[in-house]
Amino acid sequence: MDAPVIGFSKLSKTEKVNWLVDTYFDGNTVVHNTITRYWNQDQKLQDLHDGFSENTITNYYFPFGLAPNFLIDDKLVTIPMAIEESSVVAAASKAAKFWLDRGGFKTTIKSTIKSGQVHIMYSGLHGEMDAFYAFAKADLLQSIESINASMKKRGGGLLDIKLVNKTDVLSGYYQLHATFETKDAMGANFINTTLEQLANTLREKAKEFQGFSLGKPEVIMSILSNYVPECVVNVSVSCKIDELGTINGVSGADFARKFTRAVDIATVEPYRAVTHNKGIMNGIDAVVIATGNDFRAIEAGVHAYAARDGQYRSLTRARVENDVFTFEADFPLALGTVGGLTSLHPLSKLALQILENPSAQDLMRVTAVCGLAQNFAALHSLVTTGIQAGHMKMHLVNMLEQIGANDDEKLLLKKAFQDKTPSFSGLRESLADLRRK
Numbered sequence: 001m002d003a004p005v006i007g008f009s010k011l012s013k014t015e016k017v018n019w020l021v022d023t024y025f026d027g028n029t030v031v032h033n034t035i036t037r038y039w040n041q042d043q044k045l046q047d048l049h050d051g052f053s054e055n056t057i058t059n060y061y062f063p064f065g066l067a068p069n070f071l072i073d074d075k076l077v078t079i080p081m082a083i084e085e086s087s088v089v090a091a092a093s094k095a096a097k098f099w100l101d102r103g104g105f106k107t108t109i110k111s112t113i114k115s116g117q118v119h120i121m122y123s124g125l126h127g128e129m130d131a132f133y134a135f136a137k138a139d140l141l142q143s144i145e146s147i148n149a150s151m152k153k154r155g156g157g158l159l160d161i162k163l164v165n166k167t168d169v170l171s172g173y174y175q176l177h178a179t180f181e182t183k184d185a186m187g188a189n190f191i192n193t194t195l196e197q198l199a200n201t202l203r204e205k206a207k208e209f210q211g212f213s214l215g216k217p218e219v220i221m222s223i224l225s226n227y228v229p230e231c232v233v234n235v236s237v238s239c240k241i242d243e244l245g246t247i248n249g250v251s252g253a254d255f256a257r258k259f260t261r262a263v264d265i266a267t268v269e270p271y272r273a274v275t276h277n278k279g280i281m282n283g284i285d286a287v288v289i290a291t292g293n294d295f296r297a298i299e300a301g302v303h304a305y306a307a308r309d310g311q312y313r314s315l316t317r318a319r320v321e322n323d324v325f326t327f328e329a330d331f332p333l334a335l336g337t338v339g340g341l342t343s344l345h346p347l348s349k350l351a352l353q354i355l356e357n358p359s360a361q362d363l364m365r366v367t368a369v370c371g372l373a374q375n376f377a378a379l380h381s382l383v384t385t386g387i388q389a390g391h392m393k394m395h396l397v398n399m400l401e402q403i404g405a406n407d408d409e410k411l412l413l414k415k416a417f418q419d420k421t422p423s424f425s426g427l428r429e430s431l432a433d434l435r436r437k
Contacts, residue, residue: 009055017057048344064290064347066354067092071104072369079370080351081286086398088282091377092370098380102239105372107365110232113159114334116191116224118176118199124214126165129174132212133163136205140176143201144194151190156181158194174217176202179230184360186293186336188224195222226297227304228334233361235368236328237376244325248384256325258383259318263327266314273314276375277306280315283374284331287367291355292341292348298333305332316375327376331368335360396422403428409435 001023011019017035025031038058040046050056067089068078079096081089099105122129144158151157159179166173176198180191199222206216244252266276281299288295306315316329337360342348352358355366399422400410413430420426 065089070096071100080290080354082290083286092373095373095377099237105369106236108234109361111230113230114180116195118222119220120174120217121172122217123172132209140201144197154183156183184338191224226301228301228332231334232330232332233364233368234330235372238326241323250384256320262379263318270312277315279378280371280375283370287370290351292345293335301332333364335363
């Protein structure tokens with residue numbers, strides 16, 4: 001590309017594709033066909049997908065799968081999962097099956113409060129800001145009544161606002177900290193609209209207040225927070241040690257001992273904790289994506305929560321007390337089941353129907369269960385047979401595709417490697433042997 005493209009967003013989708021192929025691929029028709037064959041033949045559906053983003057040229061597919069047999073709070077649930085990584089859905093399903101006859105998963109919603117902040121700078125005395133807040137608070141609350149009305153009818157809305165002095169961490173920094181209940185909506189638009197109105201009212205009231213000695217406070221920005229330490233669900237599994245049975249040749253007692261040590265290591269060692277929690281997010285993200293929620297927001301909030309005491313740690317906990325093995329976690333999950341993509345994407349709507357049209361709290365429960373199940377499955381393998389044997393077998397289909405095996409060769413190679421851990425070099429050698437014969 002020798003020069004910038006002007007007016008790219010105004011080009012049609014076909015023109016965008018042609019520009020891309022001509023500019024970067026010398027007009028290669030194979031590339032052009034790769035892009036266009038992922039277009040949906042239903043033009044109305046394709047237009048819907050194009051509207052989800054900007055400058056779209058095609059669709060990027062994720063596999064949409066099911067993990068059945070989850071017993072959650074004594075109810076059987078099938079969990080929809082959208083993810084491209086091999087073995088994730090299989091691992092979740094395996095964990096579901098393991099706990100199905102051992103009491104299943106138990107959940108508790110600890111809180112559903114979300115927050116946002118109006119960020120303010122003022123270099124005068126702290127007492128002046130306190131006095132201003134007392135002067136302005138009633139008008140701040142009154143100014144958002146119309147915005148708040150609809151959410152209040154659903155049992156939610158603004159819960160509280162308070163002025164927070166943050167000058168100990170940044171000179172002159174204050175924030176108007178607002179807390180919200182948004183019921184079944186994720187609530188981003190509602191929260192941001194409310195915060196911007198609070199900011200506007202704060203600016204107006206600052207003009208009236210006579211108690212400032214060094215100019216007026218400056219509103220820097222108003223925005224919700226994706227850190228939701230008060231929107232938390234607890235999830236756990238538990239059974240007696242002797243009910244664990246023998247696991248991959250390991251006694252229940254030894255399995256529980258090694259399992260709890262593995263979690264302890266992830267609690268104190270950040271190098272391990274990051275990978276440990278990434279595995280949890282394999283399960284959580286897959287449900288979040290399938291149901292049309294914002295997985296980037298969930299990721300950011302969860303990882304911040306994992307470092308809330310100043311060190312990044314495991315999100316899960318494990319213990320053995322009185323011969324009872326318990327594995328649990330608290331996950332901060334701000335999810336919605338109405339509005340946004342949940343109401344627009346046909347497969348997101350289908351996913352919510354599979355979950356029997358859950359409330360936001362119910363979706364928190366299911367998503368948390370999938371995260372804990374994923375972590376249990378990973379640690380189950382790590383402390384017994386190791387992670388690679390099962391993972392690479394699940395990855396075998398992708399590997400066979402990459403080395404160019406045809407359908408008959410795939411069947412033969414799958415059989416040949418059913419008791420082996422496959423590698424690209426081993427598969428290529430076996431494929432070459434097949435073809436020589």
